[in-house]
Structures are given as structure tokens and as C-alpha cells.
Amino acid sequence: MLISLNWLSDYVDCSLSTESIAEGLTMAGLEVEAISVRHPQLKNVVTARIEAVEPHPNADRLKICLVRAHARGGELLRIVCGAPNARAGVVAPLALPGAELSGGVVREAKVRGEVSGGMLCSRKELGLGEDHGGIWILSAETAVGVALDEALGIRDVLMEIGITPNRGDCLSFMGIAREVAALCKTAARYPASAVEESGPPIDSLTSVTIEDAQGCPRYGARLICGVKVGPSPDWLKDRVEAVGVRSINNIVDVTNYVMMELGQPLHAFDFNRLREKRIVVRTARAGERFTTLDSVEREPGEGTVMICDGVGPVAIGGVMGGLNSEIAPDTCDVLLESAYFNPVSIRRTSRALGLKTEASYRFERGTDPDGVPRALDRAAELMRRVGGGRVAAGRIDVLPHPIAASEVELRCERVNRLLGTSLACDEMKEYLESIEMRVEKTAPGLLRVRVPGFRSDITREVDLAEELARLSGYDRIPVTSPLASVHAADCDPRQMVRARAKELLIGAGFFEVINYSFIASDALGKLRYSDTDTVPAPIRVKNPLSDEQGVMRTTLMPGLLDNARHNIDHRSENFKIFELSKVFLPAGQGPGAEEIQHLAGIMAGNRSPLALYGEAEVDFADVKGVVEQICAFLRTEELRFRAESLPPWLEPSASASVYVSGQRVGELGSVHRDVLQACDVKRPLLAFRLDFDGLLDLRGPVPLYRGVPKFPPVPRDLALIAEERIPVEEPLEFIRSLKEPLVESVEIFDIFKSEQIGAGKKSIGYRFTYRAADRSLTDEEVNTVHGQLIAKVTARFGVSLR
Amino acid sequence: MKEAVENLLETACRALSELGEDSKALDLARVRFLGRKGELAQLFKELGKVSEQERREAGRLLNEAKARLETLFSEALEKRRELDSAGRQAIDVSVPGRRAPLGRLHPISQTAAEICRIFNWLGFETVEGPEIELDYYNFEALNIPRDHPARDMQDTFYISEDVVLRTHTSPLQVRTMEKRKPPVRVIAPGRTYRRDSDVTHTPMFHQVEGLMVGKEISFGDLKGILTTFVHQMFGKGVALRFRPSFFPFTEPSAEVDIECVMCRGKGCRVCKSTGWLEILGSGMVDPEVYKYVDYDPEEITGFAFGMGIERIAMLKFGIDDLRLFFENDLRFLRQF
Numbered sequence A: 001m002l003i004s005l006n007w008l009s010d011y012v013d014c015s016l017s018t019e020s021i022a023e024g025l026t027m028a029g030l031e032v033e034a035i036s037v038r039h040p041q042l043k044n045v046v047t048a049r050i051e052a053v054e055p056h057p058n059a060d061r062l063k064i065c066l067v068r069a070h071a072r073g074g075e076l077l078r079i080v081c082g083a084p085n086a087r088a089g090v091v092a093p094l095a096l097p098g099a100e101l102s103g104g105v106v107r108e109a110k111v112r113g114e115v116s117g118g119m120l121c122s123r124k125e126l127g128l129g130e131d132h133g134g135i136w137i138l139s140a141e142t143a144v145g146v147a148l149d150e151a152l153g154i155r156d157v158l159m160e161i162g163i164t165p166n167r168g169d170c171l172s173f174m175g176i177a178r179e180v181a182a183l184c185k186t187a188a189r190y191p192a193s194a195v196e197e198s199g200p201p202i203d204s205l206t207s208v209t210i211e212d213a214q215g216c217p218r219y220g221a222r223l224i225c226g227v228k229v230g231p232s233p234d235w236l237k238d239r240v241e242a243v244g245v246r247s248i249n250n251i252v253d254v255t256n257y258v259m260m261e262l263g264q265p266l267h268a269f270d271f272n273r274l275r276e277k278r279i280v281v282r283t284a285r286a287g288e289r290f291t292t293l294d295s296v297e298r299e300p301g302e303g304t305v306m307i308c309d310g311v312g313p314v315a316i317g318g319v320m321g322g323l324n325s326e327i328a329p330d331t332c333d334v335l336l337e338s339a340y341f342n343p344v345s346i347r348r349t350s351r352a353l354g355l356k357t358e359a360s361y362r363f364e365r366g367t368d369p370d371g372v373p374r375a376l377d378r379a380a381e382l383m384r385r386v387g388g389g390r391v392a393a394g395r396i397d398v399l400p401h402p403i404a405a406s407e408v409e410l411r412c413e414r415v416n417r418l419l420g421t422s423l424a425c426d427e428m429k430e431y432l433e434s435i436e437m438r439v440e441k442t443a444p445g446l447l448r449v450r451v452p453g454f455r456s457d458i459t460r461e462v463d464l465a466e467e468l469a470r471l472s473g474y475d476r477i478p479v480t481s482p483l484a485s486v487h488a489a490d491c492d493p494r495q496m497v498r499a500r501a502k503e504l505l506i507g508a509g510f511f512e513v514i515n516y517s518f519i520a521s522d523a524l525g526k527l528r529y530s531d532t533d534t535v536p537a538p539i540r541v542k543n544p545l546s547d548e549q550g551v552m553r554t555t556l557m558p559g560l561l562d563n564a565r566h567n568i569d570h571r572s573e574n575f576k577i578f579e580l581s582k583v584f585l586p587a588g589q590g591p592g593a594e595e596i597q598h599l600a601g602i603m604a605g606n607r608s609p610l611a612l613y614g615e616a617e618v619d620f621a622d623v624k625g626v627v628e629q630i631c632a633f634l635r636t637e638e639l640r641f642r643a644e645s646l647p648p649w650l651e652p653s654a655s656a657s658v659y660v661s662g663q664r665v666g667e668l669g670s671v672h673r674d675v676l677q678a679c680d681v682k683r684p685l686l687a688f689r690l691d692f693d694g695l696l697d698l699r700g701p702v703p704l705y706r707g708v709p710k711f712p713p714v715p716r717d718l719a720l721i722a723e724e725r726i727p728v729e730e731p732l733e734f735i736r737s738l739k740e741p742l743v744e745s746v747e748i749f750d751i752f753k754s755e756q757i758g759a760g761k762k763s764i765g766y767r768f769t770y771r772a773a774d775r776s777l778t779d780e781e782v783n784t785v786h787g788q789l790i791a792k793v794t795a796r797f798g799v800s801l802r
Numbered sequence B: 001m002k003e004a005v006e007n008l009l010e011t012a013c014r015a016l017s018e019l020g021e022d023s024k025a026l027d028l029a030r031v032r033f034l035g036r037k038g039e040l041a042q043l044f045k046e047l048g049k050v051s052e053q054e055r056r057e058a059g060r061l062l063n064e065a066k067a068r069l070e071t072l073f074s075e076a077l078e079k080r081r082e083l084d085s086a087g088r089q090a091i092d093v094s095v096p097g098r099r100a101p102l103g104r105l106h107p108i109s110q111t112a113a114e115i116c117r118i119f120n121w122l123g124f125e126t127v128e129g130p131e132i133e134l135d136y137y138n139f140e141a142l143n144i145p146r147d148h149p150a151r152d153m154q155d156t157f158y159i160s161e162d163v164v165l166r167t168h169t170s171p172l173q174v175r176t177m178e179k180r181k182p183p184v185r186v187i188a189p190g191r192t193y194r195r196d197s198d199v200t201h202t203p204m205f206h207q208v209e210g211l212m213v214g215k216e217i218s219f220g221d222l223k224g225i226l227t228t229f230v231h232q233m234f235g236k237g238v239a240l241r242f243r244p245s246f247f248p249f250t251e252p253s254a255e256v257d258i259e260c261v262m263c264r265g266k267g268c269r270v271c272k273s274t275g276w277l278e279i280l281g282s283g284m285v286d287p288e289v290y291k292y293v294d295y296d297p298e299e300i301t302g303f304a305f306g307m308g309i310e311r312i313a314m315l316k317f318g319i320d321d322l323r324l325f326f327e328n329d330l331r332f333l334r335q336f
């Protein structure tokens, strides 16, 4: 809401500075978002009298004006001017050096060899009109040497105030005036609403019937006959333009003026274009079509409140008038509408039609049903004055059911407890009365508050509590500590594990990324998923900003691949990134989706952060190590990697699925080259993905302490020459499955191929650690057991002992 | 005897000065003079042959000689060690360490964790909820009916007529109260979505919601808790301002401004010369909301608040472009 302080001063006297008013309004919940000068270009523009005119020595068309720009005394300024009407004795606007006009900044400059100390201006040059015929000759009585805006009485300050949806009453000068009045501890002044009536009573000329009392609980009308439609007088034009409304003509401007003034939207019909000269308020019929003022044919839809004449619609109630009854240059008689519409109904209509107007904006926020007649009278009188018509006697005011003012009981003690304040009951009464509430003390500590019609947002005690907090000042509410019982905040173990898993990855050199939850509609295609794949189709967003954000992600990979592309393109080629966040699977539990946590990461480039320690690139073992580390952290059991059931975005020859306790929990490996190409990634990538929620369910229990071994370990090695196709883990698994009690651990310490071993073979070195809990093992004892194990391994795998 | 001692000392001195580089020679010399069967020990043995009158004097001489020799040898040893280490090639300590790579948490995660930590410490439990949310929880039960202008405050992504991408973390208020009896003290971080994309808006962003409900919880308590939070987050001296505002699910509602952390309240570009920065919305839970969760508004009062994590992170780290958060550029991520 744009507020002109000049205009506002019609309704309230407040001696506070502009800054204090702005601060006060902001702290009362009406945030002043900006303060500006109405005509910033008039800074450094003053009134000046041309005392004498001399010819310019070097140019025939120019002259030198000797100008007085001081009230009294001072030197005459020499101003070069070419306007034919610049002559001695006239008063005109003078832009002094530094004035910022639309044409540029005025400077002292030489014009054809003569110094000019400023510029005499036309209306157009000042942005105050279109006239460019010469300099603007001001009235001869105009004081000389004063700021032009002050001399013209158009000096003004504008405040942009953010109005929250609950404060529809503040969408007017009167509403803001009431708040300023409360701030200044004074009373707001309502504009006079006496109407000079003449002519026959309105009832004899027209009628109003409300058929839809639900949508339109009150409808008032007045008739102004014999008006002359034309441009608005300057004062009216200036005011509506000050708050950013385009001036149309005197009649329409009055309706806008009064709406801005009182917050009551009005509509003016050309009375003679109303068929049967009457108004009927009813709901729209199915399929009914109607052309609004903006020349758009619309179908309002059933239930819409329509203002009709004796035959058909002439306006969409509370939203916009119709082309068929608009004020035209030849309009002579005006039927003025002032009504109260149901806010919900207006909002539905406005939304359904996609049509938002100053009127609908106010009606859907709730206007003052009691304010209907005041606005009607005010506008009728103004139309009479600026349009020269006669106002028919009386007004029509149809009100099928009385609209009760809301009455609220207020328990002073309860409000103080809610706010933490200690306001006296009488103090509360005073505060509420300062915003025009009628307050009655009905019992000790009990107030009965009658809420004025314009505050439709106040219906409950708690609403009054807010008013009291606001009016007495939020800053005066004491800062206290709640009294609460001591209890430890429960902690969801899943959140904790997620946080710790992130820390673990960071320690492994990974940077966390956060990507949007939506992905492109074709993102799965880029991952080489085809329609025949049994992956669930992602959930669609009905109204996405773009196709790039068309669906909810079912995988974290598209985001990560895009991050990889971005970073490689920006020459960050060595990186490890991960995201631990939700994906959205259709159906399942949850309101719209099953939302589960996935963990996925990408690695690229050098393993070591420093080239000094080698520039080897990360490989499969690195990405596998990350997954192993996470599983070790979670104490999962039976971690296996198998090159099967791979998703299409992985390179089949260099990837594996991850199994924990027999359950598939994810995959890892090299990203498929076609995927890299489709995603425009210019370097090879390694990636992993884990169903983190699933993995959490498989995590091991808190370990129980077992004694630290007291006796020394005995190491033994085994070197197997095995078929190359045999996974190194297979013999290991076998050894473990034998469950030899003396074997504490077995690990692989060496894998190599050579000509000596022969083609298609590899040598695998296994290191056994033997230990007994109750004694030191002897060499003989270990040798026996080790020998037996070797025999079993060779028998099982048919491999030879080196 | 005196002569023999002097001779010994002289020989030892000469031997030491002629030792050269060899460190073994020093050990040998030590054995030769100070060893169990060394030359000094030999002289001590001869002490018995000395007449009784002279023995005392001779003993003194020998002990002095012993002390002298020991000093000489330890000095020589010290010198030897110095020479040794001076001769050895020293490590260039400026060569970079072989460090394990270190990553970083995303600044939004860091900020969210910090906010949650403060509230956890105040006894607020962290809860989570769905991001694809029912219209009922996102709007309806928060006192934002379908035909209310307050719906204009948030541009919504729809999945279907009744399902939306949550526009705020406030649904957690209702979800939590639905499940629990008062008192309730929770904090709910998470992703939120609004159909808006420009320099100051991203279609996805993060919020933290807080809720404290019980008996006798007042607006003063809301001020107390949020003041504690701001002082923990931004520093003890930072001023706060509570300003009336409007949220359909709180009454009274308050916007909380903090003294601009960039200019300390003097006025700058970040605070648009006001000296204040808006950081969170809050208020006393509206009695309408209690009706949806079957709490008795006469019995129970409480407050709720919500803040944008990006906003806090931008202030905390001095980040001036919101979109950087979701570009995931390593040159950005490495800085935190």
C-alpha cells in the first residue's frame, strides 16, 4: 500500500517525524518497506523571476536571462535560454546545478561561449506535464526563491507499507490514519459525508434486489444525474496518481479516490445503459458468458456473484465491471454501487478467473460492511462536485440480514498470562479504545469488546491479545525463561547415524553436496534406464517451473553427475562428493511417496590430494573401500560384492552390487561411458550408491567386550597359484567357513601374475594369524593345523601350492 | 705418585686431542683411562704401596684426577655428538605432510546442525517429516483454509489436488502434536519448496521449525528462548527486535530481526540501511491449531517459530548469492 503523507494529513494530525511514524508503524505490524520523495527530480529546482533579458552575443535564437532566485537580495543569475516566452517579469521554474531531471543532471556550463548558471524549465522537462512549448510560466504571485514543489504545494513523501493478509482494513488511507492516530495518541478524522441531494428520491428511479444474500450480504446504491464526464480536476488527478493509480476521468477517479480513502471498493455504472434501470444481485448461471471492462469475454462459472440489470450481467460482483455498462464520455446519469461481498466467494471467483483487481484484493481480505453507506455518500458528493451532477434524494441500502458486530470477552489475567505481561485492565481498555473498539468493563478483570466492522480479523480473545501486545509494544514484553520440566531430548538414532556417517565420509575426503529434490523428466533415460526396466516411474510435479525440475528424484545420481560435470568443466578434476538425502518412491507409506534416505557418491581424478605423493587416479578399490568403511562403521555383517544385478548406469565389467547379510543394499563401480556422454561428463567417474535406510536396519548390535588376548600370535603364509577367474575372496570364504578355532584371522597380502606362474593363473598370498586364548602355541601345533588347512584349500580349489 | 698422575692426565689430554673423527676411538680411550682395568684404576691399585703419610695426599690427587678425566671425557663425548648430528643430512621440515584428504560438510548442513545443536541443548528434540505432504498438514490444519488470502503468501508445487511439496516445515507442528500429549518441545529441520526462482529465491530451500507447547508458556518465554538462540548463534551482544506480523497459525505473531551482523546496526547494503536483518518468524500457537490436534486451548499454550537455514548460513558465512548453495562448486564447498 502506497501512502502519500500529504493526503494522509487530511485524516490525522501527528507531530512525529516521518522516520518516527515509519518506525512506529513497522513496530505495530505495518512494515514500512520504503520511504521516498514524491518528486525526487524537483530537488534543486526553485522558483525564479526573470528580471531582464539580454541578447546572446553569439546566437540569435538564444538569450541571456538575468534571473532572481532569492527571496530578497542576492546576485542575479545569468541563465541562457532559448524559449520564446522567456521575458522579463515572469516567474518560472529554475533548475540549479545539481538538479537531476529526466534529461540529465543540470550543470553550470558554457552555452555558445556564455556561462549559464542553471536552466529555466518547461513542464515536460520537470516531469510534471506534457507541455514543452516554452518555459513554464508560473502565477505572478508565486514567491521567488523557494523550492518549486513547496511553491506548488506538491511536496510530498510516499511510504510503501507491506500489509499482511489479515489487515485488509489498512488497505486505505483511513486505515493507516487510524493506526497513526493510535501511535500519536490522538483520534483519526473521517472525511465529511454530508450529501447535497436534489431531485426525486432514488426509490422512484431504480431498485436493487439481492437474490444471493450469501455472496452479497449488503448492497447500497446512489444515483447521480446529469454529470459531465471529463478530465479530473488537478487535485483529484494528483492524488490518485500520487498512489500509482492512472487517472481515467472524473467519475472513475472518484470511485478510486474513495476506495483509497476508505478502503471500500466502488463501482460506477452508466445508469442509462442498465436495462430496466434496476440492479439484481444473483449467482452466475451455468455457461453464462460475460465481457469485462478489459474487453475479455469470461465464463464466471456457477456460484459467482453477478451484478445484473433487468436482463443480464453488468458486472462480476466485487471483481470487475462490464464493458456493457461502463462510464463513457457521454454518460449522463451514474448509478454508484457500494457493497459488501463475502470474502471467500470473491477469492474463489478471482482465482477461478485468474483476475485480480484492487477491488477483489480488498473484498477477499474483508471490507467493512458498516462502511458501505459512508463510502456511498462520500463518493456521491464528490461526483456532484467534480462532475457537476445532482444526487438523487436518499440511498438504496439492501441488507437482507443484519450483520452483527463481533463482540469478544476479554479476561485481563488470561491475556497477561499468555503474553507474559502485567497490563492493568484499565490500560487494556485504553489501548483497545485507541483503535476504535468499544470496551465495557463488565466485571473485575473482564472486558466486553465490541469490534468495529472494519476489523473483521478480530473474533477471539487471542486476537485482542495480539492487538494489546502490538499497541503496548512487543519490545515491552519481558524476556522470560519458560518453566519446563527437565527432560532429555530423545534422539532418533537414525539422525545420529546419518550425521556420523557424513563425518566419516568427510574424513575420507568427500565434500557434501545438496541437490534439488526434483530432477529432469528425462533424467532416468540419461542413466540408460529404458521403459522396460522395472524401476518405478518418478512422481510428477503438477506445476513444475520447468521440465528440468519435472519429477521427484528416485535416485541421487542425476544430481551428482551434474555436479561432476559442473566441476570438471570448471577445472576441478580431482574430487570426491557425496549426498545423503531423500529419494521419493511412488506409493508406499507417506502422504504421497515413500521417502527414504539414500547415500551416493562420486570420485574422480587423483587419489592423493598432493601430486607430490603420486598422481595415481582413483580406481575400483578406492570406491569399494569407501563402501567397506561405511559398512564397518555400521558393524554390518556378511558384506559381499558381486558383479550381478547391476543398474544400467554402471559399466558391467567394472562394477558390483553390494550385499549385506544376503540383502542387496546398493552398487558401486565405474559410471557407464554412455551415461558420461549423455550427461556431458568429460572424465571417467567412479560411483557408489547405498540404500542408507535399508543399511541402517542391518547394522550390528553394540559389541560386547571380549578379553584382550594374553598370548602371542603366530603368523603363517599360504601362497596359492589359482585360476585367474577365481575371485580371491572365494578361498578366503572357504577358510573362514572351516571355522578352525586357532585361526584368529586371514587376510590377502599379495596378488600377482607372472610368466613363471603361467598364463591364466595368478598367485594369491594369504596371511594367517594363529592364536589360542589359553596358551602360547608351539610351532609344531601351528604347523599341523596350517598343513591341514592348506590341504583342504588345495583339495577344494584345485590350486597348486607354490 | 704425583708425577704419575700428572703424566696420566697429560697423556689422556693428548690422546683426546688426537682422537679425530672416529667415535669408536673415544670409547676405547675411555676404557684405556677410565675403564675397570684402565690406567687410572692401575694407579689406584698402587695406592696401597704408598706410605701412610703420603697416602692421604695421593688419594686426594687420584680422586681429583678421576673427576678431571670424567669431565674431559664427557665434554669430548658431547662434542662428538654435536659433530655427529651436524654432519648428518637434516630433514627439510617444509616438505608437505602426507595427509589424508579432508572434505567438508555443506554449509547448509553445518548451519542446520548448529541450529539443532543449540535447541537440542535447550531440550528440544529433533523430529522429521515427509516432504511430499498432505494439503491438510501443510495448510488446512495450520488454519490456512483453501479460500484464504494467506495461501497467496506461498506459491505451492502440487503433486495432486490434496498433495503438495511442503512449503514450510510447519506441518511438523501438527504432526508432532497429533502424536504426543503436551508438553512438547521439538525442532524440525528439513527441505521445503516454493514455486519461485529468482536471485533471492530457489524452488527448494531449507527451514528449521521449532515448537514448545505446555502449561503456562508465554510470549515472554518465546522471546526468552529465541534470544538465547540468537545469542548462541550470532554472539552474546547481538540485539534483537520482535515485530508484529501475521502467520495464520500463530496469534500473536512476531517477526524477529537481529542487529545487522555485517555493519553492527549502522546500516549497510545487506540490511538495506535499516541496521536490522529479518531472520525468523514466530508466534504463540493459534488456538485454531490446537483444535486440530485435540489440545485444550484453555489449558495449553505455547509458541512456534521457523527460520530459513540459507538465510542464517548466508549471514554466518557472509555468502551473498543464494544460488551458490545448489551449484555445488568445489571452489565454493572447499571454503567451509
Ligand SMILES: [Zn+2]
Pocket (backbone or CB within 6 Å): B260, B261, B262, B263, B264, B265, B266, B267, B268, B269, B270, B271, B272, B273, B275, B276
Ligand atoms: Zn547492515
